[in-house]
Amino acid sequence: MENVTRRTFVETAVKGSVLALTFTLPTGTLLLTPGEARAKEVPLRKLSAETAQILEKLGETILPGATAAGLTHFLDHQLAGDPNDALLIARYFQVALPYSDFYTAGAKMSEAIAQKSAGKGIAAMSTAELHTLVKSMSAPGGVVAGFPIFLFYMCLRSDAVDVVYGTPAGFKKLNIPYMQHIMPPEQWNG
16 A cells, blocks of 8 residues: 555546545545445445445445446545545535435434335345335435435436546546536546
8 A cells, every 4th residue: 555645636637537535544645436346345434334334235226337336435435535626416406414424314214114115125125126215215305304316316327427527537437528617737547
């Protein structure tokens, strides 16, 4: 593991993924994409293992590829930082602070809906059951027991899209030219 200096941070950000984030470990600081952080099993700082598992299952159901792209590591990294710097869509939807309470409540409410509708938790649901659950959450304006489940769905979906497709490599997967408004001094690798 290498320690990240300002120079290596800037070089990596210019050459690599738009979503390269700084992860601090006991052995040093690393500059990783959320997917790399997941692959290296970087410990989560804010999300519990149970909440992370629910968010990951829901995110993967909403957008296949979100798990490998590191959705839960992205969420955890953003939730552990300054909310004024958060890249979460919840910030733009003006979700009340702290955002971690919103995502945790959304995971718990989703789990409660799963228990009520399928008689089992999200971890035990089949793919078809997960699709039915996500479809019920996506009903515009949906509120369950006072919680805005539709807003939670929209935030999780948007965060998954950002992680999977919000990079030059993601645009390439969609066969869409990546047209940033500020040209980097060097060509992107991603």
